[in-house]
Amino acid sequence: MxxxxxxxxxxxxxxxGEFQKPLADxxxxxxxxxxxxxxxxxxxxxxxxxAVAHAIQCPYCIDAYTVDTMEKGCDEEQMMEAxxxxxAIRGGASLVHSTQMMNKVKELSM
Amino acid sequence: xxxLKAQNHPLSNSQYxxxxxxxxxxxxxxxxxxxxxxxxxLKPVQIETMQIxxxxxCNQVCKHCHVDAGPDRKEIMTRDxxxxxxxxxxxxHIKSLDLTGGAPEMNPEFRWFVSNIxxxxxxxxxxxxxxxxxxxxxxxxxxxxxxxxxxxxxVVSSLPYFSAAKTDSQRGDGVFEKSIQALRMLNDxxxxxxxxxxxxxxxxxxxxxxxxxxxxxxxxxxKKKLKSNFNINFNSLFTITNVPxxxxxEYLIRSENYEGYMEKLIESYNPTAAANVMCRTxxxxxxxxxxxxxxxxxxLDLKVETPQSQHISDWNHSALKNRNIVVNQHCFGCTAGxxxxxxxxxA
Ligand code: SF4
Ligand code: SF4
Numbered sequence: 089m090x091x092x093x094x095x096x097x098x099x100x101x102x103x104x105g106e107f108q109k110p111l112a113d114x115x116x117x118x119x120x121x122x123x124x125x126x127x128x129x130x131x132x133x134x135x136x137x138x139a140v141a142h143a144i145q146c147p148y149c150i151d152a153y154t155v156d157t158m159e160k161g162c163d164e165e166q167m168m169e170a171x172x173x174x175x176a177i178r179g180g181a182s183l184v185h186s187t188q189m190m191n192k193v194k195e196l197s198m
Numbered sequence: 199x200x201x202l203k204a205q206n207h208p209l210s211n212s213q214y215x216x217x218x219x220x221x222x223x224x225x226x227x228x229x230x231x232x233x234x235x236x237x238x239x240l241k242p243v244q245i246e247t248m249q250i251x252x253x254x255x256c257n258q259v260c261k262h263c264h265v266d267a268g269p270d271r272k273e274i275m276t277r278d279x280x281x282x283x284x285x286x287x288x289x290x291h292i293k294s295l296d297l298t299g300g301a302p303e304m305n306p307e308f309r310w311f312v313s314n315i316x317x318x319x320x321x322x323x324x325x326x327x328x329x330x331x332x333x334x335x336x337x338x339x340x341x342x343x344x345x346x347x348x349x350x351x352x353v354v355s356s357l358p359y360f361s362a363a364k365t366d367s368q369r370g371d372g373v374f375e376k377s378i379q380a381l382r383m384l385n386d387x388x389x390x391x392x393x394x395x396x397x398x399x400x401x402x403x404x405x406x407x408x409x410x411x412x413x414x415x416x417x418x419x420x421k422k423k424l425k426s427n428f429n430i431n432f433n434s435l436f437t438i439t440n441v442p443x444x445x446x447x448e449y450l451i452r453s454e455n456y457e458g459y460m461e462k463l464i465e466s467y468n469p470t471a472a473a474n475v476m477c478r479t480x481x482x483x484x485x486x487x488x489x490x491x492x493x494x495x496x497x498l499d500l501k502v503e504t505p506q507s508q509h510i511s512d513w514n515h516s517a518l519k520n521r522n523i524v525v526n527q528h529c530f531g532c533t534a535g536x537x538x539x540x541x542x543x544x545a
Binding site for chain 2: 129130131155158159160161163164165
């Protein structure tokens with residue numbers, strides 16, 4: 089069955105330089121630097137990445153950062169809490185816009 | 199749950215396992231990787247540690263066990279073989295003894311053996327790989343912590359996670375709670391405590407088809423969680439990669455993770471870890487006295503490549519020190535990422 093998303097394609101991510109090498113090299117250098125231990129631990133960064141992956145709903149990133157968080161020693165509870173953070177921000181982002189709706193309603197109402 | 203052997207499972211046959219490990223083409227073999235990094239043939243640096251497998255009998259039947267141990271396994275080391283080990287230890291100045299199994303404590307000669315090793319020298323490092331639950335398995339084992347202390351034994355124990363769900367899913371229902379009780383008993387007599395010379399180390403291995411976390415960070419996390427949730431102290435955490443043999447291999451195949459896991463191990467090959475593999479400083483002795491490069495080779499029945507010295511009764515130190523270490527695809531488990539050995543990460 090043909091689908092737009094194929095798990096095998098995740099392995100090809102590193103090969104995007106085939107069509108444009110200098111930009112790919114810059115991106116992967118930057119990517120590598122971002123995920124190094126820093127003011128945040130590599131483990132904390134991995135959990136953030138997992139949450140963001142869910143917020144942007146990228147199946148490749150969800151796959152990759154599920155494995156990565158497990159390999160950073162996180163357990164299911166921590167991983168699910170990270171996804172709830174993403175969900176809370178997404179939900180909150182919708183809900184906070186209700187203030188505009190409320191403003192408009194009030195503007196138009198007697 | 200029964201051992202693979204008791205189930206008559208094809209994976210309880212070591213030749214079947216080796217054929218299976220060699221059959222898929224992952225594009226590169228472990229030997230080729232060693233060649234590329236100038237490590238072939240793999241040679242010992244020196245023989246510092248003797249790891250002795252005192253038998254396959256165990257009170258647990260962990261899903262990932264590379265020994266295929268369990269209550270239904272009856273193979274255990276006899277006093278006769280232990281006496282031969284003692285002679286080799288004394289004559290060859292072996293510095294470190296690492297007693298494993300199964301549950302080594304279930305061997306009826308265990309205490310006799312440990313006391314005799316200790317009487318050779320107060321300086322020999324004696325490690326017992328204690329699965330913790332054995333201490334509570336039967337009243338006759340309750341005083342094991344005191345016995346360890348009296349013989350200045352270093353205790354190394356598996357605890358795959360600081361929560362019950364992850365520990366029990368790998369090691370069996372109720373194992374986490376009993377492990378915590380046993381750790382408390384060890385702490386109570388000084389094991390793992392600050393300013394104490396009684397060493398208690400823990401072993402983490404992933405509960406599934408993924409690589410372990412970085413050792414230092416995970417150790418900090420374990421220390422924090424075990425202290426705050428259970429008031430447990432320990433010295434160091436060793437992160438160990440699951441080697442794809444025996445029951446872990448069976449799991450990989452059954453869960454359709456085998457190929458992905460092997461690819462991951464191969465792509466994570468680390469030459470520094472390869473240079474530091476534990477077989478370069480260890481000899482492993484089987485319950486029947488045969489000699490191997492490591493406990494994994496022992497389970498695959500890959501004996502040392504020294505025809506004149508394949509059994510403890512024929513110990514030839516210089517032949518063993520100059521041997522070529524027998525390697526195969528499972529060795530990728532020792533060289534992935536930060537490396538893995540019985541003492542944790544190697545790179
Ligand atoms: S892993 Fe250890 S405790 Fe578990 S069955 Fe194997 S020998 Fe026993
Ligand atoms: S599996 Fe054994 S022989 Fe192979 S690298 Fe690891 S310790 Fe050495």
